[in-house]
Amino acid sequence: ARFVVNAAGGYADKIAKMIGDESFEIKPRLGDYLLLNRNQGYLTKHTLFPCPDPVLGKGVLVQTTLWGNLILGPTARDTYKPEARDMSDASVQEYILSKCRRLVPYFDPRETFHAFCGARAKSTRGDWIVEPSDMGDGRFVHAAGIDSPGLAGSPAIAVDVVELLKKGGLDCVEDPGFNPNRAPIVTPKRGMRGLRMGPVGKNDAKNPSDASDEKRMASNVVCKCEKVTEMEIVRACRRSLPVDSTQAMRKRTRAGMGHCQGDGENYDCE
Known part of the structure; x- marks a missing residue:
């Protein structure tokens, strides 16, 4: 690879040592x-x-x-x-x-x-490490030691990493078709208005593209604790990023994140 971004979390120090950089250790x-x-x-x-x-x-x-x-x-x-x-x-x-x-x-x-x-991924340096490695000729960039509040800081970290890659010689061309706005999957709900709390997971539709079926899916609750509807599950599955586990579904829709924690009586998203 011509350029490497070391964002390996708890293993970032091990990745750094692969190029002889021993400037920090990760102590989780x-x-x-x-x-x-x-x-x-x-x-x-x-x-x-x-x-x-x-x-x-x-x-x-x-x-x-x-x-x-x-x-x-x-x-x-x-x-x-x-x-x-x-x-x-x-x-x-x-x-x-x-x-x-x-x-x-x-x-x-x-x-x-x-x-x-x-x-x-706390480091022995005591702070976030967002910099090019001294051993990488500007083409090996660390995004390491990112502990709290790393999630809040991640957009700014990404911007800094892009600038460091540019300085290292990477030709970064902005994508004119990039859309920074993402439509939400989860629809805010006010109480139970418009929702149907029947047996979870029941699907009696013949044509999934039919408008009446979409209306039915939008009201059919498949996770009772969090009031997640069948339509929200379908929308998540149709996104470009694959949904390949129940954990991925939880993170995108909150299905199974409520009090029952995915109990079969209240949850049937598979």
């Missing part, structure tokens, strides 16, 4: 979250931060999601510290709850229905 830091039902979301309308820790960062937060759930976390568990890495699930949950009770004392932990854990 685990972050755990607890997700509570929407009936707890009213407890705050703001993102509540404790005082930041000088080593572990912003701390354990209490906030509402865009969909009205209450979410607690994250932790900051360095994987190279056995006492942090090997904490039991119960210990992690109690740690999060104890920290969050200082900010919002009245939430009900029994309303927790899901827990998440992910690894941030």
Whole structure:
């Protein structure tokens, strides 16, 4: 390859070493979250931060999601510290709850229905590494060590990487046909108006292109907890990016992300 962008996350240091660059190491830091039902979301309308820790960062937060759930976390568990890495699930949950009770004392932990854990690709440099490697003659660009808030910063990181590639000699030609606007898949819903809560997944249509069938799919709920309709599933599958797993469907439509977590009585998107 003439140009390489090293965006390998937790393995970015290993990719760098392939060209002799040992300027940083990745030391993953685990972050755990607890997700509570929407009936707890009213407890705050703001993102509540404790005082930041000088080593572990912003701390354990209490906030509402865009969909009205209450979410607690994250932790900051360095994987190279056995006492942090090997904490039991119960210990992690109690740690999060104890920290969050200082900010919002009245939430009900029994309303927790899901827990998440992910690894941030924290580097020994202590900051994001968005730069050309000293070993790559300008054609090997790092986008490494991207920990929190990497998702929010990703559009700006992409712009910086493009500029670095240009400086390295890549001829970047803007695509005149690129459309920066993407139509949403999920349709906002107000209560149950216009939706049909029959048996999930039932499809009695003869012609899927028929207008009446599209109307039926738009009202046929196939995930009851999140009120995802058959039409939203079909739209997601017809997008250019392949949908090859139930996890991919969850990320695009929220099907299976509610309280039942994909229970067969409420969910049938396959």
